[in-house]
Amino acid sequence: MSERRLLIVDDEEPLRRVMSRELERTGYSVSGAGSLAEAREALATGHHHVVLLDVRMPDGSGLDLLPEIRESYPGTDVVMLTAYGTVQEAIRAMKQGAHDFLTKPCKLAELEAVLDKVFEKQALERGHTALQRDVDRLVPSSGFIGCSSQVVEMLALLGRVAETDSTVLIRGESGVGKELVARAVHRQSRRSRQPFVVVDCASLHEHLLQSELFGHEKGAYTGAVRLKHGLFEVADHGTLFLDEIGEVTPPLQVKLLRVIETGTFRRVGGTADIKVDVRIIAATNRALEAMIKDKLFREDLYYRLNVFSLAIPPLRERRDDIPLLTEHFIRNSAIAPKRGVRVSPAAMEVLTRYHWPGNVRELENVLERALILCDGGVVEPEHLPLGVRLEASFRPVEEDGELVTLEAVERRYVRRVLEECKGHRNKAASILGISERNLYRKLKELETTPGDAEPD
Ligand SMILES: Nc1ncnc2c1ncn2[C@@H]1O[C@H](COP(=O)(O)OP(=O)(O)OP(=O)(O)O)[C@@H](O)[C@H]1O
Numbered sequence: 468m469s470e471r472r473l474l475i476v477d478d479e480e481p482l483r484r485v486m487s488r489e490l491e492r493t494g495y496s497v498s499g500a501g502s503l504a505e506a507r508e509a510l511a512t513g514h515h516h517v518v519l520l521d522v523r524m525p526d527g528s529g530l531d532l533l534p535e536i537r538e539s540y541p542g543t544d545v546v547m548l549t550a551y552g553t554v555q556e557a558i559r560a561m562k563q564g565a566h567d568f569l570t571k572p573c574k575l576a577e578l579e580a581v582l583d584k585v586f587e588k589q590a591l592e593r594g595h596t597a598l599q600r601d602v603d604r605l606v607p608s609s610g611f612i613g614c615s616s617q618v619v620e621m622l623a624l625l626g627r628v629a630e631t632d633s634t635v636l637i638r639g640e641s642g643v644g645k646e647l648v649a650r651a652v653h654r655q656s657r658r659s660r661q662p663f664v665v666v667d668c669a670s671l672h673e674h675l676l677q678s679e680l681f682g683h684e685k686g687a688y689t690g691a692v693r694l695k696h697g698l699f700e701v702a703d704h705g706t707l708f709l710d711e712i713g714e715v716t717p718p719l720q721v722k723l724l725r726v727i728e729t730g731t732f733r734r735v736g737g738t739a740d741i742k743v744d745v746r747i748i749a750a751t752n753r754a755l756e757a758m759i760k761d762k763l764f765r766e767d768l769y770y771r772l773n774v775f776s777l778a779i780p781p782l783r784e785r786r787d788d789i790p791l792l793t794e795h796f797i798r799n800s801a802i803a804p805k806r807g808v809r810v811s812p813a814a815m816e817v818l819t820r821y822h823w824p825g826n827v828r829e830l831e832n833v834l835e836r837a838l839i840l841c842d843g844g845v846v847e848p849e850h851l852p853l854g855v856r857l858e859a860s861f862r863p864v865e866e867d868g869e870l871v872t873l874e875a876v877e878r879r880y881v882r883r884v885l886e887e888c889k890g891h892r893n894k895a896a897s898i899l900g901i902s903e904r905n906l907y908r909k910l911k912e913l914e915t916t917p918g919d920a921e922p923d
């Protein structure tokens with residue numbers, strides 16, 4: 468470990484000497500100051516991790532030096548030394564940002580415990596600021612956060628395709644950031660000052676979707692009381708984002724194909740060809756190739772859309788991105804205070820192990836919840852949903868690389884859930900999705916089978 472530098476500010480020379488000696492024995496490097504003036508000089512000439520600061524000093528109050536230290540030396544923490552019975556001073560000191568306070572005379576063990584806590588906090592913060600620097604460096608103009616090789620590669624492709632007018636097909640599971648990528652393509656293109664129009668193809672019926680996309684003439688059908696411009700017209704010179712393209716019905720697919728091929732379309736009920744200059748970005752989480760086989764998606768449209776494809780891998784295949792995304796979401800959360808909230812190493816371990824079926828959106832939601840529960844402090848595993856924790860701590864299917872039987876998996880899983888529920892059988896049964904009686908029977912079986920060693 469690197470050197471831990473302390474500054475003791477106290478006017479009682481013998482006390483300083485005793486404390487210095489004891490603390491140096493436990494590995495600290497200690498300097499002392501007998502007045503506020505001396506303290507200021509010591510602070511200005513070298514970095515100190517912690518200042519032990521007495522309140523009553525010959526040339527003023529330590530409480531006046533405290534805000535100066537907080538202001539000028541943000542990497543230095545202050546622990547106040549207060550005389551017995553001056554609780555008010557201690558409270559004032561804490562309010563002004565002292566890390567902790569000790570009542571004099573204090574025991575060495577107490578002092579060490581407090582110092583341990585300060586250094587633990589500082590170590591967390593260092594990790595935190597290193598991450599923050601990474602975020603600042605890696606948040607590219609796309610707004611798509613990630614440092615995994617997959618993401619870096621994808622963003623490089625994105626940058627190149629953005630400059631062209633090519634149609635782009637974005638693939639990826641739900642919640643991986645397809646819309647974010649679509650917006651990034653638009654933002655990095657020469658069309659960035661023109662409209663970016665989103666159409667959610669899954670949310671509208673065929674006929675409604677058609678009239679949304681292409682508009683309709685007055686009187687085209689009952690209810691069409693005036694002319695309506697379609698989104699293709701709204702997006703002229705800009706980008707049209709067709710989200711969930713796999714949900715478009717085959718008749719509409721034909722119409723889309725036509726606009727892409729000719730750049731022209733007709734309003735519903737209209738006869739005139741309208742020409743537009745629209746770049747199309749489509750996205751889907753469906754396996755379009757399989758849909759083509761089943762005649763649910765037109766092959767010709769597929770090739771038109773798939774001129775350029777950006778595949779966003781699921782989060783579980785790029786776990787390197789999880790710490791960075793976590794840091795990003797915590798920093799940008801609407802509810803969390805901007806400073807101070809951290810994720811403990813144990814909680815981070817859980818987050819990086821979970822398989823995230825809902826991908827980044829799920830991570831974002833899990834963190835929002837954790838931020839509320841941790842109340843502005845440190846996010847610990849207990850602030851994460853049970854399902855996330857359970858899965859992360861349970862790797863039952865392999866033992867020394869060997870796959871085990873289904874029965875063994877079940878046995879271990881039941882044990883694991885019971886442990887997590889601290890033996891509450893009804894809670895465990897509800898997590899396992901079985902009746903309490905069924906659980907009871909399984910427990911009986913557990914008792915009669917020799918316990919297999921938990922892999923961990
Ligand atoms: N790499 C990332 N960096 C920052 N935020 C991200 C990233 N990926 C996803 N998000 C955020 O996660 C959420 C889901 O992203 P988005 O809506 O783009 O996903 P999607 O793939 O379109 O999901 P769906 O298929 O469910 O529509 C959004 O709040 C988005 O901002």
Ligand SMILES: [Mg+2]
Binds near residue numbers: 645646710
């Ligand atoms: Mg989406």
